[in-house]
Structures are given as C-alpha cells and as structure tokens.
Amino acid sequence: MAEFDLSGKRVFVAGHRGMVGSAIVRRLASEGCEVLTATRAEMDLTDQAAVRAWFAAHKPDVVFLAAAHVGGILANDTYPADFLYLNLMIEANVIHAAHEVGVAKLMFLGSSCIYPKLAPQPIPEDALLTGPLEPTNEWYAVAKIAGIKLCQAYRRQHGCDFISAMPTNLYGTGDNYHPENSHVLPAMIRRFTEAVAAQTPEVTIWGTGTPLREFMHADDCADALVFLTKHYSDEGHVNVGSGQEVSILDLAHLVARATGYTGQIATDPGKPDGTPRKLMDSGTLTAMGWSPNVPLAEGIARTVAEYRAL
Numbered sequence: 305m306a307e308f309d310l311s312g313k314r315v316f317v318a319g320h321r322g323m324v325g326s327a328i329v330r331r332l333a334s335e336g337c338e339v340l341t342a343t344r345a346e347m348d349l350t351d352q353a354a355v356r357a358w359f360a361a362h363k364p365d366v367v368f369l370a371a372a373h374v375g376g377i378l379a380n381d382t383y384p385a386d387f388l389y390l391n392l393m394i395e396a397n398v399i400h401a402a403h404e405v406g407v408a409k410l411m412f413l414g415s416s417c418i419y420p421k422l423a424p425q426p427i428p429e430d431a432l433l434t435g436p437l438e439p440t441n442e443w444y445a446v447a448k449i450a451g452i453k454l455c456q457a458y459r460r461q462h463g464c465d466f467i468s469a470m471p472t473n474l475y476g477t478g479d480n481y482h483p484e485n486s487h488v489l490p491a492m493i494r495r496f497t498e499a500v501a502a503q504t505p506e507v508t509i510w511g512t513g514t515p516l517r518e519f520m521h522a523d524d525c526a527d528a529l530v531f532l533t534k535h536y537s538d539e540g541h542v543n544v545g546s547g548q549e550v551s552i553l554d555l556a557h558l559v560a561r562a563t564g565y566t567g568q569i570a571t572d573p574g575k576p577d578g579t580p581r582k583l584m585d586s587g588t589l590t591a592m593g594w595s596p597n598v599p600l601a602e603g604i605a606r607t608v609a610e611y612r613a614l
C-alpha cells in the first residue's frame with residue numbers, strides 16, 4: 305500500500321490537551337504538517353452545530369479523534385450516562401463532519417475495553433462482539449464500538465478512509481491524577497508519592513491485586529497511531545498494545561520502587577477488579593513493522609519524575 309503522506313497536510317488533533325492528543329501533537333512535529341487544534345471553549349465536540357461550523361471553516365485534511373470522556377474503573381462504573389452519551393455525541397459529530405468536508409483520513413481511537421470480559425488471551429481483533437462486556441465499563445465500550453462501526457459504515461457507504469485503533473491501558477505525560485476518577489497507574493503514582501511525603505506505613509490499592517493489565521506509554525501509542533495513519537487503510541480496527549503485562553499488585557510494587565516507598569501494600573477487595581485479564585494480540589500492527597520503545601519500568605520512572613515536577 306502506498307504511504308499516506310502527512311507532509312503539507314492540515315491535521316486536526318481533537319483532544320490536543322489530553323494525554324494522548326498532546327502526545328500526538330508532539331509526534332506530528334516531525335511530519336511536516338500543519339497541526340490544527342481547538343479548545344473545548346472554541347468547539348464543544350458534543351455540540352453538533354459547533355462541530356459542523358468549525359469543520360466547514362477550517363477544512364482539515366486529516367483528523368486524529370483523541371477526544372473522549374475518559375476515566376478509570378470507578379468513574380466508568382459511577383457515571384454510565386456520561387460515558388455513553390458524551391462519547392457517542394463526540395464520535396458521531398466529528399466523524400460525520402469529517403465526511404461532510406471531505407477529510408482524506410481519519411484515525412478513531414477506541415480502547416481494549418471493547419472486547420468481551422472473558423475474551424481469549426491475547427485478544428485478537430476478531431474477538432469483538434463475541435461475548436458479554438465487562439459490566440464496569442460496558443457503557444464506554446458500547447460507545448467505542450459504535451465509533452468503530454461509524455468508521456466502517458462511512459467507509460462502506462461513502463468511501464471514506466476512516467480507520468480505528470484500539471490502544472491498551474495507557475499512561476504518561478499529561479495523565480489525569482484525580483484520586484478517584486483516574487486510571488490505576490496515575491492513581492498509584494499519586495498515592496505512593498503522597499505516602500512517601502507523609503511517611504504513611506501502609507498504602508491500599510483497589511481490588512484484589514490479581515487482575516492483569518498491559519501498559520503502554522502514551523508516546524509509543526502516538527507513534528503507533530501516526531504509523532497506522534500513514535500505512536493502514538482498511539475496515540478492521542487494529543490493536544495497539546505493548547505486550548508488557550503485569551498484575552495490579554506487581555504494578556504497585558513497581559510504583560513503590562519508583563517513588564521510594566518502603567511501607568506495606570494492602571488490597572481492598574471491596575473495590576471492583578474489572579476484567580481479569582486484558583492482554584491484546586498486537587500481531588497485526590507488529591507484522592506491519594511497528595514496535596514500542598518505552599519499557600514499563602523506565603516509563604514509570606519518567607512519569608513519576610514528571611508528576612513530582614507538576
């Protein structure tokens with residue numbers, strides 16, 4: 305397949321202030337393209353009229369849809385209406401407006417939570433819609449599955465080159481460190497750093513500590529997304545994983561080491577574990593010649609240093 309050339313293109317990054325969007329903007333700096341951004345005040349992506357007007361005025365050639373209503377396991381479980389409604393609106397508005405103004409390439413971001421709770425491991429792309437979803441994040445997953453289907457439908461009906469990537473659990477620069485609503489890695493970095501400062505003898509992590517998760521640095525994810533935008537053009541969504549899998553308890557020990565915490569680590573089985581395992585089969589992506597760069601321990605150390613400097 306001929307490479308899709310980004311140089312000279314007008315590239316809109318939706319969600320440029322977020323962890324992944326900002327990593328995409330950094331990664332695009334070496335592509336010779338013009339990066340377009342809009343703040344939420346300039347264009348609320350849930351507002352169809354605002355999105356249509358912005359696209360008509362700015363006519364981007366390429367779109368990275370890295371804007372979404374995002375959160376960890378507890379936020380997903382607590383605010384199901386927000387996770388379903390807001391994400392459906394953002395995707396529908398952006399994907400339709402991109403079609404209306406003739407965007408040449410659109411990259412939609414889903415998530416590994418689209419797969420059934422008990423999917424085969426590592427999870428191949430064709431496990432989608434083969435079984436019941438994990439209840440804590442089914443609302444978000446349904447919205448993300450709708451986004452994949454929107455891209456496929458616009459490709460089939462209108463010939464749009466809209467593609468989808470499914471990143472694994474991400475962390476890195478610009479993550480959300482909210483104590484309850486964040487994902488596990490930023491939550492642990494905050495909790496262990498605070499415990500070191502307060503000399504707390506015990507830190508409690510949520511759930512049993514036994515679930516397995518695969519982690520990828522946001523810079524690796526951004527690199528994979530740019531790679532796919534340039535080299536992939538098909539209906540099927542593509543998994544973006546690192547192969548770096550760890551149990552939640554082992555992750556806590558990694559974060560403890562990176563923060564210098566030497567106290568006890570306790571678990572809280574009263575909090576949800578979520579899906580027991582979520583390792584993706586990223587063979588489609590690696591067979592195309594892409595591989596990640598940031599080892600987990602190194603990425604955690606870097607992120608801890610960035611958190612301390614906030």
Ligand SMILES: NC(=O)C1=CN([C@@H]2O[C@H](COP(=O)(O)OP(=O)(O)OC[C@H]3O[C@@H](n4cnc5c(N)ncnc54)[C@H](OP(=O)(O)O)[C@@H]3O)[C@@H](O)[C@H]2O)C=CC1
Pocket residue numbers: 318319320321322323324325343344347348349350369370371372373374394413414415416470471472473474475478479480487
């Ligand atoms: N974090 C993770 O572990 C994973 C993330 N992903 C996917 O990657 C993408 C980005 O996630 P991430 O960077 O972590 O999320 P963030 O929460 O860091 O960033 C989300 C971005 O979306 C913007 N946004 C949200 N709602 C609106 C709105 N109504 N109008 C305009 N902008 C809006 C936010 O704007 P503002 O700055 O104004 O808040 C923010 O810039 C999402 O699609 C997510 O599903 C996939 C797998 C794992």
Ligand SMILES: C[C@H]1O[C@H](OP(=O)(O)OP(=O)(O)OC[C@H]2O[C@@H](n3cnc4c(=O)[nH]c(N)nc43)[C@H](O)[C@@H]2O)[C@@H](O)[C@@H](O)C1=O
Pocket residue numbers: 374375376377378380415416417440441444472473474484485486487488489491492509510511515517552575576577578579
């Ligand atoms: C990326 C993905 O993120 C979400 O799914 P998740 O993988 O379950 O995400 P999580 O990072 O919040 O938790 C991972 C594991 O870690 C445990 N855990 C321990 N201690 C804390 C803790 O302090 N905070 C959090 N959040 N989890 C903790 C927690 O109990 C769970 O077992 C989806 O909702 C969906 O949004 C999605 O796509």
